[in-house]
Amino acid sequence: MMSFSDFTTILPLVVLTAWACVLLLVDLLIPRNRKGITALFSALGLALTLGLTIAQLGRQGSGFNDMVVLDGFSVFVNALLLVSGLLGVALAYGYVKRMGLERGEYYTLLLFSVAGMMLMAQAADLIVVFLALELLSIPLYILAAFARPKVESEEAGLKYFLLGAFSAGFVVYGIALVYGATGTTALSGIVAAIPSSSTLMLTIGAALILVGLGFKIAAVPFHMWTPDVYQGAPSAVTAFMAAGAKVAGFSALLRIFATAFPSLGSSMSDVLWALAALTMIVGNLIAISQSDIKRLLAYSSIAHAGYILMAFVPFGNPDVRAVSVAAGLFYLVSYAITNFGAWGVVIALEKAEGRGLALDDYAGLGRKYPALAAAMTIFMLSLIGLPPTLGLVGKFYLFRAVIAGGYVGLAVIGVLTSLISAYYYLRVVVIMYMREGEPTTTSEPYLNMTTAFAALVTVIVSLVPAPLFAWASSAVLKLF
């Protein structure tokens, strides 16, 4: 039996969804040339939700017949998602105006997408996972095609939609098989039913769910859509998509595998091992040959999916899974923040006609705009994993956890591919400082704020990473 108290477990989500619905209608009254008001309202909604989420810290609970849960993990992920949403709005504010894409729906769709991601983090039932997956994906499909009638953007939207629908099919089929094997879709029920169920059917079901979510997080070999979609979609959308969709996809993967399928650890760990290794190698190797910054960052995002996947490999090992999942969460934070910063620099250099995206356009940035170039250098160092940045700390925790889990080979692959990645990330830095050029940038207050915020967080948190890691560690405590 349900009651009103169920709503307290998902209060931030309810508030955000209601806010988005009302904003959709309020936006109709806002004149066409003043859609910035909608952006401010959407940021206000996200900030309010963030406050409510933080207020839930330390609370435990479940609602709607155990379909959703509230725990430290969901609060951590939701807070990260809401910060991502805020940064996404800040990046878009000036960008959509400059590119002539300013429509109020942009911000409403973004809010709906964040709501889906938050539901994903709280889902404790495979049906809710699917619902959340659709709720987060459908607004992203539309946002990817937002620069219509630009052909690249339409192509990105359609491609993302088709492959997204395809991958959703995998997830549904996987859910059906898991239900067939265990007779339930609730994550806690699945664990209870596992001893008496068909292992083969369960394993196939789990593998199909992994494939479906693998599309969302852009793991090799399910990454084919990523470069085209990231390149074609408006840059502000890509920044949000790269961070938000990845965080949500990983949080779902993490919760499903850690809470429902720990008994499959022995058979799935090898698969995850191979996926992680392949994703790191392929993502980093192909990124070397890119000459377009958006494609470069797309392949970098694939490569980072591989690093985060490393944290999942020991999910069946009760001794190390807590620390390794915490390392994965920490790395997600570090990737999301760095990613927004790097895209902020890309947006500052992008011109309305789609120019300013080649690596050569960054020549001379170091001399003409030292602050921007310094920020970009920080982000590139963080993506490689060099000091003094968050990326280093993230990789350190990650590799430490993987080695503790006994997967030294995987850690070696991680280190080697990081070395490879240094080549193409540092090339951006070299071009910025060592080549002559006359780049032009656009300076917008919210954009500059986002870039500066990301740069500061990347450096400062790397100097005092312990509190964040402690939070991540306490977040996963109740997960198992």
Add this chain to the structure above:
Amino acid sequence: MNNEWLFVAFFIVIGALVPIAAISVAWLVSPKKSNPIKQSTYECGIETVGESWVQFKAQYYIFALVFLVFDVETVFLFPWAVKIGQLGLFAVVEGIIFIGILIAGLVYTWRKGMLEWS
């Protein structure tokens, strides 16, 4: 494996055999007298006048979408209406929220001028 699954196996086998049988019997007993009309591609409906790759008015699509709102609404409201007596106030509020969200969508389409055929 369960014996119940044997039914599924039978179903698959018989399901595959029936069309194969039908096609091979037709192939065996039918007279084979060919002419150009028989060789042409079968299409139901009348032949198109001019290109079939014409642009459709997008309104059809919008109308179908708006229709879907109410279509789906009905599907969900039927079970809700059947059980409302037992579920009490909570279900009433839930139902109102559900309809409210759908109405928000309708108001949005209306204000965007999508309900006018122009």
